[in-house]
Amino acid sequence: MPVSHDIGAPDGIFAVITLLLVAGCLAVAWPRIGSPATAKGQRGRLREFGSCVALVLVAAMLADSVGAGQWAVGVAGAGLVLLLRPRAAALITSALLLILGLIGIGLAREIAWGVARPGWYGLAHSWNSPMWFVLVQAYAFLALGAWLGWRELRARPAVARLVLGRTAGLEPADQLWSLLLLAVVVIGSAIISSSAWLVVTILGSVAAAAIIRRAPGFAAKLTAVGLIGLGLTGLLLVKSSTVTSWTLSDPGNAGPPLSASPRPSSATARPSARTTTPAESALIKPAAPKPPSLAAAGVSPSPEPRYGLVGLQSGGTVDVALAEAFVFLGLGCWLVPRSFPAVRKIIGLVPQAQLTSQVQHLARSRAVAVDTAAADLRRLERDLHDGAQARLVALGMNLRAAERLMHVNPEAAAALVAEAREASARALTELRELVRGVHPPVLADRGLADAVRALALDSPLNVETEIDLPGRLPAPVETACYFSIAELLTNAAKHSGARDARVAIRHSGVMLRVEVTDFGLGGADPARGSGLAGIEKRLASFDGILAVSSPPGGPTMAVMEVPCASSLPRISSS
Amino acid sequence: MRVVVAEDLFLLRDGLVRLLGAHGFEIAAAVDDAPGLVAALIGERPDVAIVDVRLPPTFTDDGLRAALRARHEVPGLPVLVLSQYVEQLYARELLADDAGGVGYLLKDRVFNDDQFVDAVRTVAGGGTVMDPEVVTKLLGRRARREPLARLSAREREVLELMAQGRSNSAIAQRLFVTEKAVSKHSTSIFSKLDLAPSDDDNRRVLAVLAYLNG
Numbered sequence: 001m002p003v004s005h006d007i008g009a010p011d012g013i014f015a016v017i018t019l020l021l022v023a024g025c026l027a028v029a030w031p032r033i034g035s036p037a038t039a040k041g042q043r044g045r046l047r048e049f050g051s052c053v054a055l056v057l058v059a060a061m062l063a064d065s066v067g068a069g070q071w072a073v074g075v076a077g078a079g080l081v082l083l084l085r086p087r088a089a090a091l092i093t094s095a096l097l098l099i100l101g102l103i104g105i106g107l108a109r110e111i112a113w114g115v116a117r118p119g120w121y122g123l124a125h126s127w128n129s130p131m132w133f134v135l136v137q138a139y140a141f142l143a144l145g146a147w148l149g150w151r152e153l154r155a156r157p158a159v160a161r162l163v164l165g166r167t168a169g170l171e172p173a174d175q176l177w178s179l180l181l182l183a184v185v186v187i188g189s190a191i192i193s194s195s196a197w198l199v200v201t202i203l204g205s206v207a208a209a210a211i212i213r214r215a216p217g218f219a220a221k222l223t224a225v226g227l228i229g230l231g232l233t234g235l236l237l238v239k240s241s242t243v244t245s246w247t248l249s250d251p252g253n254a255g256p257p258l259s260a261s262p263r264p265s266s267a268t269a270r271p272s273a274r275t276t277t278p279a280e281s282a283l284i285k286p287a288a289p290k291p292p293s294l295a296a297a298g299v300s301p302s303p304e305p306r307y308g309l310v311g312l313q314s315g316g317t318v319d320v321a322l323a324e325a326f327v328f329l330g331l332g333c334w335l336v337p338r339s340f341p342a343v344r345k346i347i348g349l350v351p352q353a354q355l356t357s358q359v360q361h362l363a364r365s366r367a368v369a370v371d372t373a374a375a376d377l378r379r380l381e382r383d384l385h386d387g388a389q390a391r392l393v394a395l396g397m398n399l400r401a402a403e404r405l406m407h408v409n410p411e412a413a414a415a416l417v418a419e420a421r422e423a424s425a426r427a428l429t430e431l432r433e434l435v436r437g438v439h440p441p442v443l444a445d446r447g448l449a450d451a452v453r454a455l456a457l458d459s460p461l462n463v464e465t466e467i468d469l470p471g472r473l474p475a476p477v478e479t480a481c482y483f484s485i486a487e488l489l490t491n492a493a494k495h496s497g498a499r500d501a502r503v504a505i506r507h508s509g510v511m512l513r514v515e516v517t518d519f520g521l522g523g524a525d526p527a528r529g530s531g532l533a534g535i536e537k538r539l540a541s542f543d544g545i546l547a548v549s550s551p552p553g554g555p556t557m558a559v560m561e562v563p564c565a566s567s568l569p570r571i572s573s574s
Numbered sequence: 575m576r577v578v579v580a581e582d583l584f585l586l587r588d589g590l591v592r593l594l595g596a597h598g599f600e601i602a603a604a605v606d607d608a609p610g611l612v613a614a615l616i617g618e619r620p621d622v623a624i625v626d627v628r629l630p631p632t633f634t635d636d637g638l639r640a641a642l643r644a645r646h647e648v649p650g651l652p653v654l655v656l657s658q659y660v661e662q663l664y665a666r667e668l669l670a671d672d673a674g675g676v677g678y679l680l681k682d683r684v685f686n687d688d689q690f691v692d693a694v695r696t697v698a699g700g701g702t703v704m705d706p707e708v709v710t711k712l713l714g715r716r717a718r719r720e721p722l723a724r725l726s727a728r729e730r731e732v733l734e735l736m737a738q739g740r741s742n743s744a745i746a747q748r749l750f751v752t753e754k755a756v757s758k759h760s761t762s763i764f765s766k767l768d769l770a771p772s773d774d775d776n777r778r779v780l781a782v783l784a785y786l787n788g
Contacts, residue, residue: 425682428658432659436659442664445634453663457711458662
């Protein structure tokens with residue numbers, strides 16, 4: 001926790017009061033975040049509470065580095081947020097961290113130039129801390145802010161959409177990377193133009209924002225390429241700059257390295273002979289004991305080549321620029337497979353969002369499959385209970401009555417026995433129908449091809465079959481396809497008014513394709529009627545799909561595609 | 575008359591053997607799987623075989639395929655196929671060689687032993703017997719078609735019974751009419767369906783089934 005560098009007694013009391021207030025705010029926020037019901041909810045709640053605490057700390061640090069000693073203002077602001085919107089704490093913290101990081105970068109530049117105002121930045125003091133200490137903290141804050149923001153935006157698609165615009169076909173998580181385009185534009189424009197960089201930056205940022213919102217996929221590609229370009233440029237600049245600084249540190253040359261830096265637009269560094277003003281010679285010593293005047297700060301930064309966040313100059317920042325160049329390069333390379341689907345295909349990387357949607361699809365179709373199986377079992381039980389089972393009970397009763405009547409009234413007994421025989425025949429018929437509904441005999445015996453041929457024979461329509469299957473398919477796929485085709489043929493017979501229909505089945509090695517066409521009136525609506533929806537559900541368990549084309553006037557064509565491999569070699573159907 | 579029985583369930587096999595024995599058939603062999611059936615059919619050359627469609631080793635349609643194979647080697651070998659289900663597809667395969675001497679019945683038909691024994695005798699004599707359920711399906715499929723739609727209700731009844739493989743006298747008995755009336759109906763049916771008339775029961779059945787199957 002940053003503390004004001006000279007805490008007096010009244011300040012101490014003020015601090016205690018502020019801390020008490022913050023504690024109060026946290027206590028108020030606590031019951032309003034997360035749901036304590038489950039263990040997972042409890043963990044989320046603790047995480048959100050952690051964000052609240054982090055918000056207080058970060059706000060204090062930020063306020064303290066903006067205006068020395070003003071940390072209490074930040075704490076008060078954080079308290080206000082905690083009171084009003086405790087759930088937004090993490091998102092605000094991430095934004096504050098990013099700002100804090102940028103301030104740190106600025107401070108590091110000021111330290112490098114020796115124009116830093118006295119004040120605290122995180123754990124560093126601008127006067128007696130080395131520049132790298134400030135810089136490391138600034139990078140850490142930036143990284144932390146980016147990570148936190150990414151996590152928060154991913155968890156809140158609504159907010160992400162607000163920031164990023166439409167996300168058609170893209171998960172917000174995939175699109176967040178394109179936000180880096182803004183950073184690329186800002187850093188890149190600083191390298192390209194030295195004089196009007198502010199204008200270029202603003203214009204470039206507006207253009208980048210438009211691209212991000214309108215064409216997120218393109219923005220992501222641009223980001224990847226831009227980052228790699230930045231990294232390579234950085235390496236080139238650093239190389240030429242080290243050569244220069246090495247030359248400059250030659251004892252024979254009295255010129256200060258700062259003034260010797262080349263114009264940013266040229267990749268080669270040319271030391272320019274220039275006389276050093278007294279103000280500039282004061283700036284060479286970074287650890288100057290007394291703060292330089294602000295007027296001097298305006299003079300100094302212009303001749304140095306800007307690169308990356310800190311700027312490239314001889315001495316310490318060359319290492320920083322090198323590190324930044326590598327970070328840009330690495331980030332760009334990491335983004336390439338994420339932004340270019342072609343590259344992704346080559347290296348076989350599946351993006352997170354695709355896996356997520358696949359898992360969701362699997363969970364959904366599994367739930368449907370389980371439900372369907374349960375419903376089928378219930379129906380089976382009911383059919384058996386009301387049908388065959390009941391008939392067998394009646395049969396037993398009839399036979400018992402016949403047994404009793406046998407000697408008393410043989411004719412009545414004979415009638416009862418005949419009735420019993422008929423009842424058993426009916427029970428058998430029912431069981432047969434039941435089994436046919438569960439697993440059709442020809443399907444069990446011969447597989448899909450002959451089962452569909454049998455189906456075609458049984459259909460009241462004149463069904464032509466055109467079947468080319470390499471062998472038996474996985475049994476569940478066969479069953480699903482069989483019942484789907486049966487449903488489609490039944491629909492055609494009932495509603496289409498067709499006399500002729502055609503079933504074509506082909507297998508391409510990995511995909512089973514079934515076409516059911518009836519030459520009827522057409523106009524079938526997939527949205528209406530549960531039959532087609534049932535088929536879709538049935539096929540979804542195998543990642544299969546159904547497409548129906550039914551223009552008014554016909555013909556109606558239903559195409560089903562199910563990915564599957566055939567398992568057994570062809571069984572001869574003698 | 576010598577019979578081979580192929581049925582994997584002991585109770586049913588035993589029941590069939592007893593029933594046939596009671597009606598004076600001689601049981602040449604009673605087997606419980608498809609390889610045994612083929613061996614018995616080729617080795618014993620029975621007058622008729624009664625075969626369950628579903629047999630070991632794969633418990634699919636081994637019985638049917640064994641019967642078809644045996645008929646391929648011994649053309650016209652009379653086979654009566656029994657099944658828990660009747661399928662038009664299997665009926666077509668049995669009828670495909672046009673050699674006669676085939677039957678295809680639901681297992682339940684065994685309940686009525688007189689009719690069942692009649693069917694066995696018909697098949698053994700080179701006749702054709704189709705389960706009423708098969709015939710109903712065949713007719714159902716063509717019911718809406720010309721010229722079947724032109725048949726009168728009574729003519730359809732006669733056609734159905736003809737397709738099941740019944741003789742004129744059996745049809746007359748069943749419909750409580752004279753044989754002459756049946757003969758008149760059958761002539762009318764054949765002319766309406768444009769089939770060559772035939773007095774031979776067996777050829778008549780095949781013609782009707784071929785028409786319905788076509």
